[in-house]
Amino acid sequence: MNQQRIDELTAVYRDGLLEDTLPFWIDHSVDREHGGFTVALNRDGSVLDTDKGLWQQGRFSWLLGALYNRAQTLGLADDRRRAEWLALCRHGIEFIDQHGFDPADGRMWFLVTQDGRPLRKRRYAFTESFAAIAYGEYAKATGSDEYAEKARQCYHRMVERFLDPKGIQPKFTDTRPMKSIGSAMITIITAQELRDSIGLEEADEWIDRAIETIARDHMKHDLQVVMETVGPNGEIIDHFDGRTLNPGHAIEAAWFVMIEGNRRNDQQLITMGQTMLDWMWARGWDSQYGGLLYFVDLGGLPVQEYWHDMKFWWPHNEAIIATLLAAQLTGDAKYETMHRQVHDWAYQHFADPEYGDWFGYLHRDGRVSVELKGNLWKGPFHLTFRTSRFHFL
Amino acid sequence: MNQQRIDELTAVYRDGLLEDTLPFWIDHSVDREHGGFTVALNRDGSVLDTDKGLWQQGRFSWLLGALYNRAQTLGLADDRRRAEWLALCRHGIEFIDQHGFDPADGRMWFLVTQDGRPLRKRRYAFTESFAAIAYGEYAKATGSDEYAEKARQCYHRMVERFLDPKGIQPKFTDTRPMKSIGSAMITIITAQELRDSIGLEEADEWIDRAIETIARDHMKHDLQVVMETVGPNGEIIDHFDGRTLNPGHAIEAAWFVMIEGNRRNDQQLITMGQTMLDWMWARGWDSQYGGLLYFVDLGGLPVQEYWHDMKFWWPHNEAIIATLLAAQLTGDAKYETMHRQVHDWAYQHFADPEYGDWFGYLHRDGRVSVELKGNLWKGPFHLTFRTSRFHFL
Numbered sequence: 001m002n003q004q005r006i007d008e009l010t011a012v013y014r015d016g017l018l019e020d021t022l023p024f025w026i027d028h029s030v031d032r033e034h035g036g037f038t039v040a041l042n043r044d045g046s047v048l049d050t051d052k053g054l055w056q057q058g059r060f061s062w063l064l065g066a067l068y069n070r071a072q073t074l075g076l077a078d079d080r081r082r083a084e085w086l087a088l089c090r091h092g093i094e095f096i097d098q099h100g101f102d103p104a105d106g107r108m109w110f111l112v113t114q115d116g117r118p119l120r121k122r123r124y125a126f127t128e129s130f131a132a133i134a135y136g137e138y139a140k141a142t143g144s145d146e147y148a149e150k151a152r153q154c155y156h157r158m159v160e161r162f163l164d165p166k167g168i169q170p171k172f173t174d175t176r177p178m179k180s181i182g183s184a185m186i187t188i189i190t191a192q193e194l195r196d197s198i199g200l201e202e203a204d205e206w207i208d209r210a211i212e213t214i215a216r217d218h219m220k221h222d223l224q225v226v227m228e229t230v231g232p233n234g235e236i237i238d239h240f241d242g243r244t245l246n247p248g249h250a251i252e253a254a255w256f257v258m259i260e261g262n263r264r265n266d267q268q269l270i271t272m273g274q275t276m277l278d279w280m281w282a283r284g285w286d287s288q289y290g291g292l293l294y295f296v297d298l299g300g301l302p303v304q305e306y307w308h309d310m311k312f313w314w315p316h317n318e319a320i321i322a323t324l325l326a327a328q329l330t331g332d333a334k335y336e337t338m339h340r341q342v343h344d345w346a347y348q349h350f351a352d353p354e355y356g357d358w359f360g361y362l363h364r365d366g367r368v369s370v371e372l373k374g375n376l377w378k379g380p381f382h383l384t385f386r387t388s389r390f391h392f393l
Numbered sequence: 394m395n396q397q398r399i400d401e402l403t404a405v406y407r408d409g410l411l412e413d414t415l416p417f418w419i420d421h422s423v424d425r426e427h428g429g430f431t432v433a434l435n436r437d438g439s440v441l442d443t444d445k446g447l448w449q450q451g452r453f454s455w456l457l458g459a460l461y462n463r464a465q466t467l468g469l470a471d472d473r474r475r476a477e478w479l480a481l482c483r484h485g486i487e488f489i490d491q492h493g494f495d496p497a498d499g500r501m502w503f504l505v506t507q508d509g510r511p512l513r514k515r516r517y518a519f520t521e522s523f524a525a526i527a528y529g530e531y532a533k534a535t536g537s538d539e540y541a542e543k544a545r546q547c548y549h550r551m552v553e554r555f556l557d558p559k560g561i562q563p564k565f566t567d568t569r570p571m572k573s574i575g576s577a578m579i580t581i582i583t584a585q586e587l588r589d590s591i592g593l594e595e596a597d598e599w600i601d602r603a604i605e606t607i608a609r610d611h612m613k614h615d616l617q618v619v620m621e622t623v624g625p626n627g628e629i630i631d632h633f634d635g636r637t638l639n640p641g642h643a644i645e646a647a648w649f650v651m652i653e654g655n656r657r658n659d660q661q662l663i664t665m666g667q668t669m670l671d672w673m674w675a676r677g678w679d680s681q682y683g684g685l686l687y688f689v690d691l692g693g694l695p696v697q698e699y700w701h702d703m704k705f706w707w708p709h710n711e712a713i714i715a716t717l718l719a720a721q722l723t724g725d726a727k728y729e730t731m732h733r734q735v736h737d738w739a740y741q742h743f744a745d746p747e748y749g750d751w752f753g754y755l756h757r758d759g760r761v762s763v764e765l766k767g768n769l770w771k772g773p774f775h776l777t778f779r780t781s782r783f784h785f786l
Contacts (some may be wrong), residue, residue: 040633040697060553105452117568169562175510239442240433240768288735302765304433304756307699310761362697363756369702372695375633 001327001336009324009343012069014074022067024357024373025060025380030088034115036095039376044355050114053376054100058130059090060379062193065137069197072162086141093138093147096131105167106157123168125161126156126182129190136197148198154158155194158204159187178237180229181218181253184210188256218250224279225298226250236298243298244305247284248315251277252290255322263305270329277322281318281338284315289365292319310369311362313378316346394720394729402717407467415460417750417766418453418773423481427508429488434767437748440455443507446769447493451523453487453772455586458530462590470568479534486531486540489524498560499550504769516561518554518724519575521547522583531592541591548587550600552580571630573622574611574646577603581649604650608665611643617672618691620644628726629691636691637698640677641708644670644685648715655722670715682758683738685712703762704755706771709739 016234028045029037031052039056067074068085075080075387099116108127111120132154139147162183172178194200217234218227228246229239261269261304266287284292292315293306323339327334349366350358352373360367360378372378421438422430423443432449433442435615460467461478469475492509493501504513518612525547532540545742580603588596600626609621610627621639624630647669652661677685685708688701716732742759743751745766753771754762765771 043694051632113568118566119568120565172513173511175506175512217533239444290485302435302763303769304763306703306762369699370697372693372697375697 020356021380039374039379043371052112052126054109055130057092057096058134061089061134062137062312064089065141068141069137089138125158132190133193135308136194141196149200151194169183177232178229184213185253206239226276226280240304244303246297247280248292248318250280251322252318257324274326277326306385309364313350313358313360408748413749416774430773432767436764445505447502447520448523449772450485450489451527454482454527455530457482458534461534462530464621482531488576518551521551522579525583526586529587533590544587544591570625571622577606619669619673633697637696638689640673641685643673644715645711648718651718670719702757706743706751706753709735
């Protein structure tokens, strides 16, 4: 990849983040009356639903804190903007502190009302992972030991829950135990983030363990596939749930592994990430319409999930990151081609030049399915900052 | 509607059931080795997943028992086929008896393995409703008091759970109580079925109460809408969940109310059902591509569910029934037109003349999204028999 292309992309990703995504979300999602961030926004930024998803409280706080902490590396010297980012990060952190946790069991809520009254808790510990990285950046920004400790605590609660979800009525019986790649993935990226922000002591150990799980249990070399869901020892489960692949998710995991390989200068890890990317690109890239299919079946059979062939924003963002990273780490021209394919498709179809930011949900052929910009899952997170992370830093 | 058209439709629906849907499911779903019915079938009837959803065990057993019991009324005198239906109904009933219930709390499973080991239980009591009507038909077919009692017991467990879901970790907190039209609907149809099959004593009382709930809390005359989800006293909840309408579901409820009106010779109930149909047809019919949209927002805002604009088989089947019934009960030609619209659209897009039965899941424009014929929700249930019920009987 030549310098001109790198400069071009740098501009697209950095400007996209700072001049498009961030203003959209700062203008429309900050709730100055009740605290926190409103997550459900329509195409033009108007509010669709005042309820507050806790995922996005953590993710947006993290983004703001991370920008503040990395401004220098990003070549941003605008102190006024930095001060705003830190203030808004604190705004999110305060809402999480006040309304994010159920005092009865210490677990985090998934959804609360505009003013923070609890609506829903889920079985999973993903909310804790986003709170952990938000607290981590805030601790770094303010030098606060208290917040570093909160970050650690959220992290520990998350990994404990992955290992032993006690006190929670399980979704399935013990008849056919299954595990998803999600817990390993989120363990890697959360540990990576907290290693950077608060120097999480046991990060490497957790990362090693999670990468080993993926390599041993989820990667199937004979089938050239990263399984989304397997048995406890990596058994392939020949049922709908077991056969359903999520290419964008596995491609996201691929870049987590590649950045670890890059950091450790470990060629084996880089190769592992590349392999995951190659396999799941081959399975997920839609040769008919372009873009990445959401779900595909291991054996090409029908998938039970209704939205299997839709195009979601986040797998495209993750694939932009993964292909660009692979291109930079290996110098292999095929990744530059793949990167150009997914970059072009994504910017042609997801971007909304009229109102800013990206659409989240397209039909297979790229037509917009729903015009909203934000909901419980889509916010300013899976966007260009993650793309630009390894690029500038 | 003239007699020629009625005869034409009678043939389509009866033959569709007896010569298309039923043979497809009898040939492919009966598990003679492990008992019960395999539910997940591909386009050609081959097995996609051996797990057994309990909804379909009950629904298919009900269908077989109901056919056996109503053969004479249907003008079917083929004793060999009747004997097969009863034997297969028993086959399903035995599987439910052996594997349908969790001895720990008496609640029914949602999903079990091929040989009946439990996989998943859900919070909701819909499985119990389908078991109840299956037991009811089997009791009627065999004259068994024991099975009539089992039917009653399932019914009571279902309504009790709707009223007081004790011992089950709720999905939402008490901050914003909501109720869905589903419990009222399923109460009506289950009580109607059990009144016919086992003479359920308190059926009318339950039906009255459920219809009153719909009339009072879910129907909004100022907005001309049947709300899917409301507050405990019918409050409109201005959030995604509260605004999301399910036109096919409300149209299904409409014909439950209309057949009750017809039975009681109660013009007010017939008008209520007609009104529900009119409103939700206006909201759900897709003027661009034809067919019924799955979800629409009360105010035309974006819907959060990804499959909002897909076309599912069951709302079309329910709308065929509702429009045909309205045409017959009122003589109003507009319902004949609506019936023709939905009938034609459904048979053009869902039917699979090559392998039989219907596809279940289409894109908005009528292209097939996934070719499977059966899964946890789609079986031989929402099909032509329900259409033909009031027509022949």
